[in-house]
Amino acid sequence: MSTETTNRTKPTSSASANFLDRYAEFVVRVGVNVQPNQDVEIQGLVEHVAIVRAMAEHAYRAGARRVDVTYVDRHVRHSAIAHAPADALGTHYPWELERIRWQAENDVAAISLTGDPEPHLFDDLDPARVAAYPSKQLRAEFFRLIDRNAWTVVAAPNAGWAAQVFGEPDVDRLWRAVAVATRLDQADPVAAWREHLGNLDRRKQALDRERFDAVRFTGPGTDLTVGLLPNAHWLTGSATSSAGTVYVPNIPTEEVFASPDWRRTEGTVAITQPLVLPGTTVEGLRLRFEGGRIVEANADRGVEAVRAELDGDERAVYLGEVSIVDGSSAVRKAGVVFRDTLFDENVGAHIAWGAAYAEAIDGAAELDAAGRIAIGLNEASVHTDVTVGAPDVTIEGITAEGRVVPIVVDDAWVLRLD
DSSP, X not given: OOHHHHHHHSXXXXXXXXXXXXXXXXXXXXXXXXXXXXXXXXXXXXXXXHHHHHHHHHHHHTTOSEEEEEEEOHHHHHHHHHHSOGGGTTOOOHHHHHHHHHHHHTTOEEEEEEOOSOXXXXXXXXXXXXXXXXXXXXXXXXXHHHTTSOEEEEXXXXXXXXXXXXXXXXXXXXXXXXXXXTTTTSSSHHHHHHHHHHHHHHHHHHHHHHTOSEEEEEETTEEEEEEOOTTOOOBOSOEEOTTSOEEOSBXXXXXXXXXXXXXXXXXXXXOOSOEEETTEEEBSOEEEEETTEEEEEEOSBOHHHHHHHHHTSTTTTBEEEEEEOOTTOHHHHHOSOOSSHHHHTTSSOEEEEEOXXXXXXXXXXXXXXXXXXXXXXXXXXXXXXXXXXXXTOEEEEEOTTOOEEEEEETTXXXXXXX
16 A cells, blocks of 8 residues: 555554554455455445545455445535425435446445444434435335345444544544454454354354244333244344355344344333434333334433334334344443444344345345235335343243243343254
């Protein structure tokens, strides 16, 4: 790398400089596993520029044919939500839709960055207008893209995010926490991830072997039963694209997860981590389900943003994911509340309202939206994860015959793995 490129891509602070180059290479080589002559799309905020540049550099080193970058300026988005006509908020240009479809059909690897530098920027805006932007159809098409291609969501540490986590803009400290959560602090991160993914795969095999009809969560404020689909597989932090590329969709990931039957969730659940949505941080969220549907949502703070998202899509009120995480989580070991769903969902088990993962059922990726809904997979323009697990939450599997099998008890995985 030239001196000019090094100066452009690496921040000057010590911990950031130590981690960023290795992190970018890991994301490219393991996260999306860029293949020779493959196109790559990177999406981030303007504040993420240093990390975007480092990832672009490593993508080209890995043999990428072309790296395309899309930057979002949230201040411009604030202006749009505040002032644009209501009928313009959920619109898109035809070529925006065509772009996503072309990417899906041409095996474009997608890297998306999180790490909000100003999580309260939208606090003064109407939650319903915030939820209406951007286009629902674009978001739905993106979910179809990630059902086919290699993609990953990763963090971009920055001063604003650090200030939300620690009360001061200590980016070095945030990098160190991210390094623990992503195993970047290990002597050989790639080997550490191979071992970790192998452990997750053994958990997946154990769950597939049991063929549970439902999963039940019980704990303070929680008694929730999530019905499963009889022909669905459990999934892990490792996935395979339609082109045969093995990749890691979320870095970090500690979960084994499934796409549940959208019609079969019942009970109440107390969300155990803050939920960061555009415009607010939701604290103390509580949900009640009947017939698969969220029929009640309350919170100590920020529930308006949740209700706006649920009201913005008729299928957002149904679940698209249920996951299992125990106390061995590396994110938990980092010892901080990251105030970023990518991390906080991996502190414990979680559920997600909205879109399901088609790869959970063989052949579902080839079905249209109506076909997926008919077989029990939810379709929506959103996918929002909320953490339901904690040290005092027990997770059990229930068989079709009614047998109850412990999965996580006292924060430890107890289901037999061999």
